[in-house]
Amino acid sequence: MTETRPAAEENDIRQYENLLKKRRKNRWTDIRHQIPLYLMILPGMIYLTCNNYLPLFGILIAFKKVNFSIGIFKSPWVGFDNFKYLFATKDAWIMIRNTLLYNLTWIALGLVIALAIALFMSEIADRKIAKIIQPVICFPFMISAVILSYIVYGFLSVTNGYLNSVILDKPINWYMSAKYWPLILTIVHFWQVSGQSSIVYMASIGGIDKSLYEVARIDGARKLQQIWHITLPLLRHMIILMLLLSIGSIFNSDFGLFYQVTLNSGMLYSTTQTIDTYVYRALLEMNNVGMSSAASVFQAIIGFLLVLLSNAVVRKFDKDSALF
């Protein structure tokens, strides 16, 4: 009895080792089998490396005094000097103020407009005309900022624009008058995105159980009461998710809108300069790599923190809606 036990144990051990060997072999064959999968990833990986990950090292440029004649690597480190210079200028505050104010106004206004359109569209969804209206209101989203600038120019051109030549008695030099642009850009922005931004809410409204409205109707609820007590509460999660997503990009702006639609007019900077237009102008018009990269890195880091923050808030509020 005592002698068979070690033998049995030995046997067990041998079996176990065999199993391990087999498994190891399996694993090896697994990875070997998966080589084609890695190869499929490869082209995309190369692209991400070039387009997204190499520029991450470019963040270091913000901490250097770049001199292209000696190369970026040999250029001296200057710590936070670029940021100091940037925030010492008036430009910094103007562009941050503009970016934030436009975004905050547009987030609030955009929510109201998108919800209203979604409610109206769902109301008339059964009509044939809805099938025409829907694509029509989404179409402006399909055109580029350059085309947009032509359209706006059609209305605002000093000599021939529709407003100056038909509507107004006294022509206004729109591209020289900064004070009108917050309003102009707001109108243009919502002309372009309203239809498209309502789609998400429309899809959510479409998913609401119709019998809820039947019950409310039997209880004598009017249309607005139904919207207030049924539709909006059920859209709450979607609304909050969209709001938090937009807060994550509150330091970003639509470059095309602020640069091209304003025709890059220097007279308008006080109301049209945003971080994105500044980064571009500093880099390619003023050839000031330091300032440009400082603004750009500032935007990227604050934006990243805001994304993390808003995601953390969503997570706490509603785990399923969180992005990660």
Added chain:
Amino acid sequence: MNTTRMGSEKVFHYVALTVMILIAIYCITPFILMLSVSFSSEEAISKFGYRFWPSKFSTAAYSFLWAKRLTIGRCYLLTILVTTAGTLTNLVLTSLFAYPLSRKDFKARNVLAFVVFFTCMFNGGLTASYIVWTRIFHVKDTIWALILPGGLMGAMNVLLVRNYYSASIPYAIIEAARMDGAGELRIYSKIMVPLSKPVLATVGLFAAVGYWNNWTNGLYYITNSKLYTIQVYLQKLMNNITFLKTSSNMAEQAMLANLDLPTEGARMAIAIIAILPILMVYPFIQKELIKGLVVGSVKG
């Protein structure tokens, strides 16, 4: 009580209908202004300005574009080339990347999914990518500048296609194919791609519209007028209308010199023909685009 409720629903319905019709008209109106200007005679424009109806109808702007067809046609063809090449490459890269990520038995899937996802949260900004593309890859003033920076493979699209693969294509199909001796590339090309046509259509359409409309790459990286896409051409033209009168082609230049230039109208006419392709395919693709918007904006 009952009648007021019915009344309120009816009122709301007709308010909704009216408002939506007005919004639809509001969305179209600006395009009509453009169209009208492009069909107005130059004297009428300088006399009355831009109007919603041409006070004097003229096709001079379009005949001018015809005279300048070498330049415009070149921009147009280049845009088509860039859009086609960019969209196809985008589709291949995106779907190739998404397939392994969708495989539950693929070891690196979580790490790689994070590598993709991270790019939407954090980026080096314009300055850094400008320096990478110009100093390391030297794309400045090459056709690559119009294709490579930015739009070749989007993280959101990769995740969208991956979700489609893992949700709509049962793993059993892949296993069965493997039993039959199919390699990964074969499974990808013969099973995954054909079965995911709807989502690939959406991704492809977005990529195509993106490339067609892209003008920023031209703004950042292109100075050579031979590499202007139609959007870049329009962008330069807006800043400098005299640009219309020049051509890199000698014969065309000689002809342009003799033409009376309908500059205002011609400008709008070029803008019209730049929208035209989108306008033509839009009715057929809008459903896909809207579907894509819903999925894309809800969950990555």
